[in-house]
Amino acid sequence: MTNRGFEKHYYLMLLPGMVWLILFSLVPMLGIVMAFQDFNPGLGIFKSEWIGLENFKYMFLLSDSKTIMFNTIYIAVLKIIGNLLVPLIFALMLNELRVIVMKRWIQTIVYLPHFLSWVILSGILLDVFAFKGPVNGMLTFFGVEPILFLARADLFPYIVVGSDVWKEFGFNTIIYLAALTSINPALYEAAAIDGATRLQRLRFVTVPGITTTIVLLAVLSLGNVLNAGFDQIFNMYNPLVYSTGDIIDTWVYRAGLQNLQFSLATAMGLLKSVVSFVLIVISYYLASRFANYRIF
Amino acid sequence: MKAVKKIGFICIAILMVVVTACGSNNNSKSPSPAADSKDGNKVTEQPAAADPFGKYKDPVTIRIGQGIDPTDKSLPQGDTPENNQYTRHIKEQLNVDTKIVWQASKGKDYDQKVNLAIASDDLPDLVIVNDAQLRQMVKAGQLADLSEVFDQYASPAIKGIIEKTEGRALEAVNFDGKMMALPNVTARGDAVHTMWIRQDWLDKLKLEVPKTVDELAAVAKAFVEQDPDGNNQKDTIGISGPQAGGKIHANFITSSNNTFGLDPIFSAYLAYPGFWLEGKDGKPVYGSIQPEVKDALAKLREMYAAGLIDREMSIRKDAAEPVVAGKSGIFFGPFWMGYWPLPDAIKNDPTANWQAYALPLDKNGEYSPHMATPSSQFLAVRKGYEHPEVALKLLNLLVRDEATFDVSVTLDHYPVRIVYAPVDEIEFTLQSLQEVLAGTKKPEDLNIPGYKLLVDDANKVTKTKLEPYDKNDIQYWNTDDMGAWSRLYSIFVGGKPLMEKRNEVYSLTYSQTKTMESRWANLEKLETETFLKIIMGAAPLESFDMFVEDWKKQDGDKVTEEVAEAVKK
């Protein structure tokens, strides 16, 4: 049932959002041209020299650009997976908890680490993984030799991913919880009457009830495939773990210390945007083609 | 479909309006300073004789960006950053009004603000910048050429201080023969990294102060194994290393104040990684790829493996922690450790007797530290600003009257202040204070231009330093006034090694060349990764040879040629 007369109301409703979008997102987007320029502030965006893909080539001509690319994607993908699954599992577990007071308390507590910035949290983590820190204390208790965790290139990506998931899962749980509330309780009752066990209810009622949310978050998180998390890594890494921990953002930052790399930074930002957007578009069409489900 | 098109149109129309609006905004803004400058030049040409301290007839306004200390509370009630004892003095003496267009706390925040000002081409009239920013601004043509105004307006005092740097200060601001900014000059005390050691631990274990690297290793071994803190646990560190994000040695870009670095051990092997040195054929060579560095790395690797150097160097959260906690016996740093971290250290353990020495010695029995550039901050003037000479007048006035100011208000509030310190500030202060203690001089005799804190120091020294005056151990100090203690302990204990004879090694250049701008981050990564891995045993010592080859291949040779070019000029 449609009513054409409603469209003008719809435009009206969109107006404030669109003005906001144009002024604060679209207009500054002109700056993307900097990615193809040798940006000179004295000349500005309109007069700086055009150098085509030079900025992108520069990044890929580095001796270790492959490593940096790989590190970025590897850490980012692990984070995407962890940040989707752990909050989901946690939300489901919380959903099964019957003591409401406890549910609320635990939920509040786990969301706390989100509020500590990486500057603070990295300091705490460095202590936790220190030679005399609690993790090594536990290892010694089980008779394992203490390990210099943050000097180990082979462990570094996992420490980064693990601590990021730990920091964010409580906060990420919120979206799932909101989705869980919209499941019709009548469905649970019906399932119980049919004699479904707890696990069956979980599988046939709860999970299908939030599938759309899961798919939505999964698709959107693809946009982070080149975001390995600058703040975190910058505050935790050291030259010993460059081989597995140096990512595009930390690299661009170090390059920018030598020379204010306005154009290089824009180029890398653009690269990330293009990759993210392409992935999103692909997964959007895959979802609508095969699952007949439109994400947005 | 019609409606879609319509909306599309509207969007585009709005976009166009906005874009042209900011476009025209920019256009109308950028030519105006140029127009001003034409008029401005005519005005400034009128007065014939240049007076370094001349008062303007009509008030002149400076628009500045100001770096501040977020913890500062020194301004008296009613005073503001734009109206305080310093700005009033400037108004009175020069008829110059101060307008702060933005402020940010010094360090990262301030740099961010400057970078944005550069990128958006919206500079304050006067701004303090670092080396990378300066080069960017010169490249973008944003700065006024100060060559002439410097010649005309720099006071003899400032010229004298700059001359004493033997051309290093001027070289830092020299772009194709033009002086594009005013360089600061810091006392050379910051540059010299000395050995700080727990004298009380030495005494307890009946050890002598180590003179060579081998003796240093032996002492460190004793500190680790013989329980100097007496808690029956093997929990002490011989030699502290840098923290996460710290450097194992200074380099030509950040050449001073590398606290907790291992610089003195490198220089004991006459190795100067990160510095540009004169090769045997007289041409510049890069210090990090010299064979001496390999020797130093081999020794450091051996010491690390033996547990003499902090196991957690370069991954530790805070290198100062073990020092403050009384768990570390030796670290390297400049003279000013009395300000930090030692106050907390002696609060935890009042008997922690930290003393500093110009050690260890090299194979010739000499102390040969690397030295820093005297200039790392620059006062730049926006191109087109009508009164570029204001920059010099402000600094002239600062240097002339610095010693007469009430120091309880931090000098950060002096607009665009850059440091002009006599190179020998620390040494001279120490000497003078010893004379005050000996009774041969009085505080009133010490009102000497340039040595701004000397009178204040002299007034406090008799209360803070206890007898016997020739001993600096911690028990001969009064720690009631921690502010005075910090300063004077730094001067007496940290300054003492500066009086010893030393072989100073300077870098041939402290600035970057063209290729470095694009390649240096890469080369530096290669270097820091290799060195740290060698020391901490994650890579064999032989990987050094591989590093040297890679370094040369990856444009290191090209960079070296450019440095040779730059040095020739």
Added chain:
Amino acid sequence: MVTEKTFGAKAMDILLVIILLAIGLLCVMPIWYTFALSLSDKAAAAAGIVRLWPIGFNLNAYDQIMSDEKFIRSFGISLQRVLLGATLNFIVVVLTAYPLSKTTRAFRPRNIFMWVLVFTMFFNGGLVPWYMAMKSYGLMNTVWGLVFAGGLQVFHIILVVNFFRNLPKELEEAALVDGAGPWYTLVRLYVPLAVPVLATITLFGIVYHWNEFFHGLVLMSSTDKYPLQTYIQQLVVTIDTTTMTEDEYKKLSELSNQTLNAAKIFIAMIPVLIVYPFLQRFFIHGITLGSVKE
């Protein structure tokens, strides 16, 4: 809810509680540590010996904060920003989401708008052009700059669109039959039904505006106008001595005051902690849609 009373189910319940409690404990540790640090002696904190219990217990840090007018002023600016920002965010997100939750039959350019939104989610021009735009709009040095700076929260819109789309169609049709217009339908029908997701985005809006610190640094020309997190951020820095000049040594001892910094971080968290339970009940319990379906 239906409960089972078998032994297995009980054991599982207990196991669940234990696991959740363990996870909760793991998450509360860093906060507790920060709290312990804020109550410790400054020198003990600098020595890194404080663990889970304050050493040299004192309240100096809190005394100092309470007497620091800058901290309190920043607090006020942050409150103002959150109030304006989260409200505006809420209104605009709801307004934008509603038309976009329609099918292309009901609102033909729907997909175009949607894709433009998604596009802006991933592409941006970088800091410098954004900064110049903010400047030309005259949004420097005002709380409005902070409110608008983050741009439209597309992610929030997508969440709400999805929630709206999953609401039973019959509802709206019934409303239409009764002669309700889109505004009425949105405000009276959709908004009350979407409370869980709206609570979620409200929380996100509040948290975003409370935590965001970079815009404060860039848009404010005076530290007096900083919002709280910007003010705190400038104090909590890792000390890099290599870039210091002579006169900055003095401030090192202040900057390395970890107890004070810990106290500031802790106090800054309190408002979000207070707001949280109020919003939490909406997305933990939600509202039942069952009644509507009937």
